Amino acid sequence: MINDNSAVTILVPGKLHEHAEKRVDGAFRMVRVERADPALITEEMAKNVRGMAAMTAIDAAFIDALPKLEIIANFGVGYDAVDAKHAGKNGVMVTNTPDVLTDEVADTALGLLLNTVRELPKAEAWLREGRWVRDGAYPLTKTTLRGRRAGIFGMGRIGLAIARRLEAFGLPIAYHNRSRVEGVSYEYHPTLLGLAAAVDTLISVAPGTASTEKAVNMGVLKALGPDGVFVNIGRGSTVDEAALATALADGTIRAAGLDVFANEPNVPQALLDAPNASLLPHVGSASVHTRQAMADLVVDNLLAWFGEGKPLTAVPETAHVTAKRG
Numbered sequence: 001m002i003n004d005n006s007a008v009t010i011l012v013p014g015k016l017h018e019h020a021e022k023r024v025d026g027a028f029r030m031v032r033v034e035r036a037d038p039a040l041i042t043e044e045m046a047k048n049v050r051g052m053a054a055m056t057a058i059d060a061a062f063i064d065a066l067p068k069l070e071i072i073a074n075f076g077v078g079y080d081a082v083d084a085k086h087a088g089k090n091g092v093m094v095t096n097t098p099d100v101l102t103d104e105v106a107d108t109a110l111g112l113l114l115n116t117v118r119e120l121p122k123a124e125a126w127l128r129e130g131r132w133v134r135d136g137a138y139p140l141t142k143t144t145l146r147g148r149r150a151g152i153f154g155m156g157r158i159g160l161a162i163a164r165r166l167e168a169f170g171l172p173i174a175y176h177n178r179s180r181v182e183g184v185s186y187e188y189h190p191t192l193l194g195l196a197a198a199v200d201t202l203i204s205v206a207p208g209t210a211s212t213e214k215a216v217n218m219g220v221l222k223a224l225g226p227d228g229v230f231v232n233i234g235r236g237s238t239v240d241e242a243a244l245a246t247a248l249a250d251g252t253i254r255a256a257g258l259d260v261f262a263n264e265p266n267v268p269q270a271l272l273d274a275p276n277a278s279l280l281p282h283v284g285s286a287s288v289h290t291r292q293a294m295a296d297l298v299v300d301n302l303l304a305w306f307g308e309g310k311p312l313t314a315v316p317e318t319a320h321v322t323a324k325r326g
């Protein structure tokens with residue numbers, strides 16, 4: 001049975017993926033505000049908004065400004081920008097977009113690792129700048145993937161997909177999570193410091209939470225060592241960026257590849273200046289194919305909630321939320 005949701009009001013704060021927007025507009029009554037600011041919520045919105053599709057930060061005050069809100073469908077598997085704890089406490093469901101982006105992000109992680117270790121963007125720039133003709137071959141890279149040992153911080157869905165790819169590249173793999181993953185034979189380290197000391201290639205794909213805040217600090221980078229390569233495809237908040245810039249400059253580690261930053265889109269000047277850092281503008285999932293699949297999951301979560309009263313992919317903080325708020 002197809003439900004008629006045309007009387008259900010869904011709020012879109014700020015920008016949303018075009019495909020998600022079209023589907024929300026087609027299935028629901030869509031209203032928009034320029035940004036997720038409680039001051040922009042009209043009386044009418046407060047009375048009517050039952051759902052939200054968001055690609056932006058949603059804080060407690062914005063949730064509180066919408067007393068009829070039942071669900072926030074977040075565009076992204078990482079939902080660190082949404083106050084999910086507050087939502088859960090107030091009976092508001094939060095959903096994210098797991099799985100549909102896993103392979104894309106893992107592919108990007110491997111690309112970023114190769115860019116970092118084999119300096120591929122610099123080699124391409126060498127060719128484009130005419131230096132191949134003028135100066136001859138691009139210098140041999142000091143780093144290689146050959147003989148490296150990989151450590152994954154955050155062996156979840158994407159971590160596992162990265163590990164499978166690294167296995168095909170012939171690298172031994174270890175990991176750190178708070179808990180051991182059943183059914184995988186990779187070496188488990190109960191601490192991040194222990195993992196960093198055991199490997200020379202650390203890949204972070206951990207979520208941005210209070211417990212991961214600046215977890216990759218100077219101690220971890222020292223443990224990774226002077227041949228160490230650090231790649232971050234998770235969240236910028238998990239890294240002490242000042243310590244990382246120092247470690248890159250003084251040879252504490254050899255190189256870093258970063259897709260994510262603590263204060264995006266701003267990248268610290270010290271990282272922009274580091275010749276041994278390979279930088280990407282948060283493009284882990286950024287293909288038309290994968291962003292469309294994420295957009296579909298955002299809308300399918302809203303449809304499932306308003307159709308069956310159960311979303312497809314609830315975040316753990318709101319897994320208990322079932323009843324609609326009165």
Ligand code: NAP
Nearest residue numbers: 078154155156157158159177178179207211233234284285
């Ligand atoms: P996931 O399946 O939930 O995996 C997260 C892993 O991190 C889990 O294995 C978890 O294990 C571990 N973890 C969480 N807190 C930890 C802590 N304090 N210490 C150690 N390990 C911890 O999530 P996913 O789908 O793989 O996504 C992971 C993250 O990637 C997202 O949250 C997002 O931030 C990021 N991401 C980035 C991009 C991009 O474009 N760059 C794209 C998609 C996702 P335990 O619970 O056992 O600790």
Ligand code: 8YV
Nearest residue numbers: 055075076077078101282285
């Ligand atoms: C997106 C991401 O860039 O899913 C995530 O956690 O970081 C990326 O896939 C982001 O969510 C788009 O807003």
